[in-house]
Amino acid sequence: MPTNLTRHLGRPADVTLADDLRKTVEQGAATSILLAVSPLVGGVSGRYFADCTEAVPLRRRPAMTPVTAEFMNGVAPYALDPAAAERLWEESLRMIDLVSVDGH
Numbered sequence: 474m475p476t477n478l479t480r481h482l483g484r485p486a487d488v489t490l491a492d493d494l495r496k497t498v499e500q501g502a503a504t505s506i507l508l509a510v511s512p513l514v515g516g517v518s519g520r521y522f523a524d525c526t527e528a529v530p531l532r533r534r535p536a537m538t539p540v541t542a543e544f545m546n547g548v549a550p551y552a553l554d555p556a557a558a559e560r561l562w563e564e565s566l567r568m569i570d571l572v573s574v575d576g577h
Contacts, residue, residue, distance in 0.1 A: 494545055521548040 507525050508514055514522075521528040523546040531547040551557055 494542060521552065523547075 504522050504525050508517075508522060528546055528548040530550055530553060531543070534549070
């Protein structure tokens with residue numbers, strides 16, 4: 474689905490998405506709608522999804538050229554790191570001058 478959402482990702486200007494990886498608006502919205510309304514994922518939290526399925530953790534950073542389905546549907550290991558999530562949360566609170574529930 475053509476948007477400008479990725480314009481700040483720093484990918485080279487000559488990198489484009491293959492036609493077979495492009496999505497219609499409906500296809501692009503399908504995963505969000507599934508997660509919002511389906512009882513199949515009721516109670517599921519803290520996971521990444523792509524193409525209506527749970528994203529597969531990547532073992533390595535995929536090449537950006539060509540952009541592949543692996544690149545589009547995987548999740549980086551650092552995104553699944555609970556300690557990193559906690560540090561991000563605490564830093565976010567600090568940046569807006571709040572403290573966490575436990576006083577940090």
